Amino acid sequence: MIERLCIIGVGLIGGSLARAARAAGVCREVVGAGRNADNLRLAVELGVIDRYETDAGAAVQGADMVVVAVPLGAIRDVFKAIGGHLMPGAVVTDVASAKASVVEDARQAFGEVPSWFVPAHPIAGTEQSGVAASFASLFQQRRVILTPLPQTDARACARVRALWQAAGAEVMEMPVAHHDEVLAATSHLPHLLAYTLVDSLARLDDSEEIFQYAAGGFRDFTRIAGSDPVMWRDICLANRQAILAMLEHFSDDLAMLRDAITAGDGPRMLEIFARAKRARNRYAHRHTQRQDQDEAS
Amino acid sequence: MIERLCIIGVGLIGGSLARAARAAGVCREVVGAGRNADNLRLAVELGVIDRYETDAGAAVQGADMVVVAVPLGAIRDVFKAIGGHLMPGAVVTDVASAKASVVEDARQAFGEVPSWFVPAHPIAGTEQSGVAASFASLFQQRRVILTPLPQTDARACARVRALWQAAGAEVMEMPVAHHDEVLAATSHLPHLLAYTLVDSLARLDDSEEIFQYAAGGFRDFTRIAGSDPVMWRDICLANRQAILAMLEHFSDDLAMLRDAITAGDGPRMLEIFARAKRARNRYAHRHTQRQDQDEAS
Numbered sequence: 001m002i003e004r005l006c007i008i009g010v011g012l013i014g015g016s017l018a019r020a021a022r023a024a025g026v027c028r029e030v031v032g033a034g035r036n037a038d039n040l041r042l043a044v045e046l047g048v049i050d051r052y053e054t055d056a057g058a059a060v061q062g063a064d065m066v067v068v069a070v071p072l073g074a075i076r077d078v079f080k081a082i083g084g085h086l087m088p089g090a091v092v093t094d095v096a097s098a099k100a101s102v103v104e105d106a107r108q109a110f111g112e113v114p115s116w117f118v119p120a121h122p123i124a125g126t127e128q129s130g131v132a133a134s135f136a137s138l139f140q141q142r143r144v145i146l147t148p149l150p151q152t153d154a155r156a157c158a159r160v161r162a163l164w165q166a167a168g169a170e171v172m173e174m175p176v177a178h179h180d181e182v183l184a185a186t187s188h189l190p191h192l193l194a195y196t197l198v199d200s201l202a203r204l205d206d207s208e209e210i211f212q213y214a215a216g217g218f219r220d221f222t223r224i225a226g227s228d229p230v231m232w233r234d235i236c237l238a239n240r241q242a243i244l245a246m247l248e249h250f251s252d253d254l255a256m257l258r259d260a261i262t263a264g265d266g267p268r269m270l271e272i273f274a275r276a277k278r279a280r281n282r283y284a285h286r287h288t289q290r291q292d293q294d295e296a297s
Numbered sequence: 298m299i300e301r302l303c304i305i306g307v308g309l310i311g312g313s314l315a316r317a318a319r320a321a322g323v324c325r326e327v328v329g330a331g332r333n334a335d336n337l338r339l340a341v342e343l344g345v346i347d348r349y350e351t352d353a354g355a356a357v358q359g360a361d362m363v364v365v366a367v368p369l370g371a372i373r374d375v376f377k378a379i380g381g382h383l384m385p386g387a388v389v390t391d392v393a394s395a396k397a398s399v400v401e402d403a404r405q406a407f408g409e410v411p412s413w414f415v416p417a418h419p420i421a422g423t424e425q426s427g428v429a430a431s432f433a434s435l436f437q438q439r440r441v442i443l444t445p446l447p448q449t450d451a452r453a454c455a456r457v458r459a460l461w462q463a464a465g466a467e468v469m470e471m472p473v474a475h476h477d478e479v480l481a482a483t484s485h486l487p488h489l490l491a492y493t494l495v496d497s498l499a500r501l502d503d504s505e506e507i508f509q510y511a512a513g514g515f516r517d518f519t520r521i522a523g524s525d526p527v528m529w530r531d532i533c534l535a536n537r538q539a540i541l542a543m544l545e546h547f548s549d550d551l552a553m554l555r556d557a558i559t560a561g562d563g564p565r566m567l568e569i570f571a572r573a574k575r576a577r578n579r580y581a582h583r584h585t586q587r588q589d590q591d592e593a594s
Contacts, residue, residue, distance in 0.1 A: 123512045143510060185498050186511040190518045192554060193490055195573040200550040201482050202576035211580040213440060214483040215420045220517040221487045225577040229570035236558050236566050247555050251548070253497040257489060258544050261533050269533050273526035276492040279499035280522040283508040 002027035002163065006063035008056050008078055010034055010043040012125060013095045014069030015134030018048050020167035023136040033059030034070070043131045057085040065163065068094040072234035075102055079109030086116075091156045093118045093163075097183060097231075099147045099176045101238035115153040118160040121145045121179065122169060123187070127226035140168035147176045177242075184242035189250060191232055192243070194225040299324035299460065303360035305353050305375055307331055307340045309422060310392045311366030312431030315345050317464035320433040330356030331367070340428045354382040362460065365391040369531035372399055376406030383413075388453045390415045390460075394480060394528075396444045396473045398535035412450040415457040418442045418476065419466060420484070424523035437465035444473045474539075481539035486547060488529055489540070491522040 005027040007014040014032075021027045032040050032049035033056045040052035053059035060066050060082045068078050075096060086092065092114070096102045099119045106113045124142040126133065144164040148157050161171045174182070201210055214222075236243060260268040302324040304311040311329075318324045329337050329346035330353045337349035350356035357363050357379045365375050372391060383389065389411070393399050396416045403410045421439040423430065441461040445454050458468045471479070498507055511519075533540060557565040 123510060125512075125514075127514075142512065145510070182503075182507055182510050185501065185507050186515050190494060190515055193494065193551075194518065195570050196551050196554055197487060197490065197547060198577045198580075199569050199573040200547045202572065204482065204546075206479075207576070210479050210482050211576070211583070213420060213442070213479050214580065215422075215439065217422075217424075217521040218483050218487055219581070220520055221491065222577055223517055224514040225573045226581065227570075227574070229567050229574055232570050233563050233566045237561055237563055240558055240561065244555065244558060247551075247558070249501075250494060250497045251551065251555070253500075254490075254493050254544075254548065257493055258541065258548070261537055261541060261544070264534055264537065266530050266534055269530045270526050272496050273492050273524075273529050275499060276496040276522045277524070277526055279504070279508070280495045280519055283495075283511065284516070284523065286508070 002065045002159075004029045004031060004063040004065075006031045006033060006060050006066045007049065008033040008059060008066065008068045008082070009070035009074075010040060010049060010052075010131050010134075011069065012129050012131070012133050012138075013122065014067060015043060015046075015048045015131040016124075016136065016138035017067060017069070017095070017122075017163075017167060018043075019134055019136035020139055021163060022047075024166040024168075026163065026166040027065070031059050031063060039131055046131065046134075048131055048134060056081040060085050060087075060090070062087055064090055065159065066090060066092045067163075068092065071231050072096050072098060072101065072238045073230075076105035076109055079105055083110055089116075091116050091118060091159050093120045093160045095120060095122055096238070097121060097187065097235050098239035098242075099179045103147075103149065103176055113149055113151060115151050116156045118152060118156050119147045119149075119176065120160055120164070121147070121183070122164065123183075124169075125227075127223055129228045129231070137168065139164065142169050144169040144171045145179050146171060146173045147179045148173060149176070180239050180242045181246075184239055184246040188235055188239060188243050189246045191224050191227060192236070192247065193250075194222050195232070198222050198225040299362045299456075301326045301328060301360040301362075303328045303330060303357050303363045304346065305330040305356060305363065305365045305379075306367035306371075307337060307346060307349075307428050307431075308366065309426050309428070309430050309435075310419065311364060312340060312343075312345045312428040313421075313433065313435035314364060314366070314392070314419075314460075314464060315340075316431055316433035317436055318460060319344075321463040321465075323460065323463040324362070328356050328360060336428060343428065343431075345428055345431060353378040357382050357384075357387070359384055361387055362456065363387060363389045364460075365389065368528050369393050369395060369398065369535045370527075373402035373406055376402055380407060386413075388413050388415060388456050390417045390457045392417060392419055393535070394418060394484065394532050395536035395539075396476045400444075400446065400473055410446055410448060412448050413453050415449060415453050416444045416446075416473065417457055417461070418444070418480070419461065420480075421466075422524075424520055426525045426528070434465065436461065439466050441466040441468045442476050443468060443470045444476045445470060446473070477536050477539045478543075481536055481543040485532055485536060485540050486543045488521050488524060489533070489544065490547075491519050492529070495519050495522040 032052040329349040
């Protein structure tokens with residue numbers, strides 16, 4: 001049981017985790033923190049948090065679990081703000097989509113990466129943002145990756161794991177660098193492609209007309225281009241190295257396909273498309289199986 | 298009223314159009330044609346067609362409306378096969394995703410582009426294929442683009458328009474070259490990006506693990522990579538010029554974003570992402586409005 005859960009940054013992720021923890025009955029009190037008092041008042045009205053502080057240092061006082069759910073670019077300042085105010089035994093965790101940069105933020109803010117800090121990343125979200133978009137079931141059957149360091153306290157890790165499991169998530173662990181590579185491939189690169197495609201078409205002379213003829217496939221493909229630009233700027237800054245490596249890998253492959261199209265090389269195109277279809281079907285099939293298992297269990 | 302509708306290529310599109318025409322009561326008889334007798338027997342069993350011929354020339358005899366719904370790469374041969382067998386006054390149309398190449402196929406097969414040939418393209422589909430995946434409502438509230446030429450007979454055009462309207466579609470017209478550019482932007486390029494992304498990740502050493510962590514955004518983004526590889530090879534061959542132009546435009550923009558990430562240029566990234574989000578929201582909003590209007594009308 002968490003006596004006092006402090007959520008710093010009560011947006012889609014922070015708000016949904018607060019709702020899920022309350023719904024699961026694993027915390028007695030939820031204190032919200034953030035710089036926007038209007039948003040925090042809304043969070044109280046919506047029943048997401050019990051009360052709030054606009055000062056992060058004040059908010060963490062007496063909290064045994066602190067979740068930092070602010071944009072990546074604001075994490076270091078939050079760490080600095082809470083440093084002297086944490087109660088002994090408090091566990092601090094985060095929800096950011098890139099982990100090496102957050103670990104570095106912790107090192108810079110606290111002098112070393114503390115044993116009570118557990119880097120975490122729920123692979124969940126919608127293209128919406130803000131507490132009004134939060135909902136308790138956001139993490140149901142979704143994966144949460146913890147990236148503990150050698151010095152991370154095993155009990156701190158277990159408490160963060162228990163919180164996410166109470167929210168309905170499947171929790172796994174992997175090294176920081178591996179997390180950042182996997183996410184660059186499966187999340188960061190697709191977002192950059194969707195943003196670039198929509199922007200690229202929007203700047204064509206006949207863009208208004210072009211978007212009129214966009215059908216279902218295009219809508220699915222570009223939905224993620226509706227995501228929060230500030231969050232994605234921060235992710236690109238924070239996970240630059242892994243993203244650039246994945247972008248280069250992709251760009252090389254796209255150039256290969258372009259060459260095949262230029263040459264009118266049908267067999268080469270067919271090879272690429274068929275291999276992608278097989279991989280996509282394997283993946284979609286496995287995902288469906290996993291959902292079925294989850295629903296049956 | 299169509300006395301005898303001949304569908305050559307009874308797959309997802311051809312089968313769905315046959316179902317829609319029958320459901321709307323705008324044709325008395327539907328004859329299917331294709332090279333795969335098993336598929337055609339299935340189409341009869343499913344009630345999609347009344348009877349079939351495996352010879353396209355035999356199938357079009359006595360038909361007043363002929364829809365060629367075979368893959369792009371097979372259209373010219375079908376045109377050649379039906380040339381001497383069409384009844385006077387018969388209208389021929391197609392459903393292909395690229396139009397300049399089909400017009401050239403008609404020119405090659407018939408000696409000139411006949412006045413009774415109406416190039417058409419329903420912007421609809423799923424990542425499924427085959428007659429078993431066909432359904433009568435596939436074209437409801439979807440757009441169909443006709444690309445008539447100067448010599449195209451206005452009455453032939455009107456009959457094709459009426460068929461698609463009976464299927465629930467909104468029919469518009471545009472020049473051949475413009476169609477091919479618009480589709481390269483909104484459909485062909487997104488499919489190539491999805492195929493390349495999935496293939497690119499599938500060939501990474503840790504691809505099995507990587508796909509495990511792919512979340513909802515990735516699934517939406519890559520759904521179209523499950524599309525029929527042969528169809529997409531044919532589209533790339535048929536619409537090569539427009540696709541290459543759009544690919545180059547996109548690749549330039551992606552390189553610009555890569556440079557911004559390399560330089561850690563946050564304001565530049567924010568500008569791109571915010572512009573894309575605005576364009577996507579404008580487009581999504583307009584689309585929702587259109588759907589609301591359609592549903593209200």
